[in-house]
Amino acid sequence: MSNYEQRLDVDLGDRSYPIYIGEGVYAETNHYKEAIPGRQVMVVSNETVAPLYLEQTLNALADFDVATCILPDGEQYKTLEMVNRIYSAMLEQRFTRQSTLVALGGGVIGDMTGFAAATYQRGVHFIQVPTTLLAQVDSSVGGKTGVNHPLGKNMIGAFYQPRLVLADTATLRTLDDRQFASGLAEVIKYGLIVDEPFFSWLEEHMDGLLARDPELLAYAIQVSCRCKADVVEADEKEAGQRALLNLGHTFGHAIETGMGYGEWLHGEAVATGMCMAADLSCRLGWMPQQDFDRTVQLIERAKLPITPPRALTPERFLELMAVDKKVMDGKLRLVLMNKIGQSLVTDDFDLKKLEQTLQHYAD
Amino acid sequence: MSNYEQRLDVDLGDRSYPIYIGEGVYAETNHYKEAIPGRQVMVVSNETVAPLYLEQTLNALADFDVATCILPDGEQYKTLEMVNRIYSAMLEQRFTRQSTLVALGGGVIGDMTGFAAATYQRGVHFIQVPTTLLAQVDSSVGGKTGVNHPLGKNMIGAFYQPRLVLADTATLRTLDDRQFASGLAEVIKYGLIVDEPFFSWLEEHMDGLLARDPELLAYAIQVSCRCKADVVEADEKEAGQRALLNLGHTFGHAIETGMGYGEWLHGEAVATGMCMAADLSCRLGWMPQQDFDRTVQLIERAKLPITPPRALTPERFLELMAVDKKVMDGKLRLVLMNKIGQSLVTDDFDLKKLEQTLQHYAD
Structure with a gap:
């Protein structure tokens, strides 16, 4: 465990959750174990982030039944259509209400995955692993999830809280x-x-x-x-x-x-x-x-x-x-x-x- | 006002709301006035129900800025694509967060309109005017909203409560x-x-x-x-x-x-x-x-x-x-x-x- 690991608690009554901040926190098995109640887990990421951090994430999740859903990278893909891809992947794997979505990526992946978690069978569990500085300081807190519409940015969405956020400073080194x-x-x-x-x-x-x-x-x-x-x-x-x-x-x-x-x-x-x-x-x-x-x-x-x-x-x-x-x-x-x-x-x-x-x- | 008008209160803390049941309740201006906080209202209905009941609904809403969105009729249209049509209609009319959606129709219209209300700008106001017996006794209570997915029924959705339900027995006479x-x-x-x-x-x-x-x-x-x-x-x-x-x-x-x-x-x-x-x-x-x-x-x-x-x-x-x-x-x-x-x-x-x-x- 890193010297810098810090824990911050977001206090929202029965929807409170911890944020762990530091070097290597996203690879810590225990953090996931504490937050995931069932067995079914899907990691949602994109084509840029997955090659860098997916393997270690899957290693940390080795005790669960894990599927992945890799989407194209970019704000132009923050659409209802991409959220629908997440739904389809979950339905193909017969994900139940007790399943957990892990968002591994920046704000776009976090917002879309959170919206999918908010609306798949009217709500499943949600964990955020933000890999950009923007997502770590913005999307980690506030529960805003959603997608863009051709007629306006962030026009479709829901308020939905994660069960856990892992903000890893190591992932910031690969940011442009x-x-x-x-x-x-x-x-x-x-x-x-x-x-x-x-x-x-x-x-x-x-x-x-x-x-x-x-x-x-x-x-x-x-x-x-x-x-x-x-x-x-x-x-x-x-x-x-x-x-x-x-x-x-x-x-x-x-x-x-x-x-x-x-x-x-x-x-x-x-x-x-x-x-x-x-x-x-x-x-x-x-x-x-x-x-x-x-x-x-x-x-x-x-x-x-x-x-x-x-x-x-x-x-x-x-x-x-x-x-x-x-x-x-x-x-x-x-x-x-x-x-x-x-x-x-x-x-x-x-x-x-x-x-x-x-x-x-x-x- | 009808002899049969009854009021039932659904008690959910700060999301409580009344259901009015009886002949002619959907045409009562006062019910809408009590429940609608802003000026922008969109009535969502379908091609079967609109010719029967839209005109009187619009009359009752004469004091508001009202737009309409008429969708095709049928369970096969209970899709994300149709919800997207509602979003587009709202965005084209520059609907804000203070706007209200009125669902005029059966369960399909109610579920889709409720889901649109739950997710447009992360939530706007919602009124249900169920025109089928099924919708009156089922969708009026419970806050379930959503759409079907090709891989499963009602797989996408949210819990979202209406501000008001008007269950009119007069509309049941035209039901097959x-x-x-x-x-x-x-x-x-x-x-x-x-x-x-x-x-x-x-x-x-x-x-x-x-x-x-x-x-x-x-x-x-x-x-x-x-x-x-x-x-x-x-x-x-x-x-x-x-x-x-x-x-x-x-x-x-x-x-x-x-x-x-x-x-x-x-x-x-x-x-x-x-x-x-x-x-x-x-x-x-x-x-x-x-x-x-x-x-x-x-x-x-x-x-x-x-x-x-x-x-x-x-x-x-x-x-x-x-x-x-x-x-x-x-x-x-x-x-x-x-x-x-x-x-x-x-x-x-x-x-x-x-x-x-x-x-x-x-x-």
Whole structure:
């Protein structure tokens, strides 16, 4: 067992579960044994991740009846059709309600596998082994599962909690630089929305994180999951506080949808979206200029984009933002900031300032 | 308002909801107003039901922004593809999380619309207007939603509660005789599993029910929903007691699957399944012969089949029963009876007796 193994408990009553973080946690047989009640297990992965980590996962699951389902890799495959492939594989193997799905991969595999687990025979057991930084700090907590629809991102889904999450820092070494930076965007987000000291820690240790120091990574993952768990535990169904987690996401989804899924990585779109939210917060006189500068600088140091693609006009941005899930009865709600570490959800802001932000960034 | 209007409350904590039963309840504007929190409403119906009842439904919803989605009619259309049509219609109309889906139709429309409501943006509001007897006494309570998969019936789905159910006896007059009898199968089931006095009442009033007397119907629907609500309230996620509701269903699903969806109606298959469960209960020495005779006689009086199709061999039956959702880790669990009104879920029975029942019925 690694020196860095840490356990974090997500407290959701009878749906509580542990997250283990560290080197080698995904290969630990005991973690699976504690969490899997039946014998039937299916590992769902993709063509990129399976060659790297499937064998060791299957070794750790040697005591169970294990099947696998390997899907193509990419956000463009986050579809109902791929979920249907998981259903078919399970039905062909006569999987019962007592079976367990293990998601081995990034956010796409996690979201689809979770949705399959939520809806196969109205719910089977679910374990997440996120292999990207983004999935480790984002999908590990919150119970959001689902797929994209041609008319909108993440439009189909369910809230469904895993029984166990294994976030292994070893799997981050094989991530390409863009994917890694994309995960850092969400890490920075937690600092921005609720945790100024963590934001300062990130400013101090960004170089070590970019070098993928496992101890620094384990700490950053743990604080990120803790921040998200605090918000989610307080508000499981996103009535209020939970929406803070969407900082940068309304702008970001517009970028992702406008460019077609897969052109921009999720974290890249969120990174630029956070810059735009900071810009708007500044224009409204809420966030100090200095905090805006620190925000943009840290995002840029994490090798993330700080401006949207030129192809998007302000009009197109607004149009894309209006089908976002965070619109309540036609009013546009955004996550904005009073300062680093203090954010709010509001539809009470001057729309002209939003137009100025869009003009500034998208013209 | 009708003389027969009755209100039944299904008590599920913060997901409790009322069922209104009687003549004309689906056309009452106030029922909708009490239950719909936003402005966006989509009525989902099918090509058979819409010409009969859509106009009055839309009149009752005149104060909302209403769209419609009309699907083809039939169990063979209870698919993920049709649910995807509902998603597309909602996305094209820019439906938000605050929107409401109204299911106007039988069990297929109710199950699919409920599943769409459970999974559109991870959950929107849901109202059921069941227009068949089967849907009124079965789908009104329990929160089961979902679709079929080519490899198995009801294999994809979610538990999701409506905010309101309107069970209108007026809509039963346009039901064809087979559909109507299919609903009576489930009504008889409640007598068999938990309510001997109701079973006796049914023996006494079967002729009036077959003549579709609205007052008798309203009473039968109300008792049926009450029986089901009692079982479901005690055990929302089907850990134990709830499985009693599956009396006749394991045999019945084998008939439905074996014949291909749509050949036998659900209630017809359940009716025969209940006869087979009663036969097995008798062979095990649990149910008295006299109760078996009363069971078969009442089912036959309701114009329901009491023997399975000849095409199914005992071997095929067993094979089909083994993929049923009610199999726990390979052991076959069935709902059987000690007598009329007293049933149990068990995997502790002599499999030879099951083979005798299958030989008797399917050879």
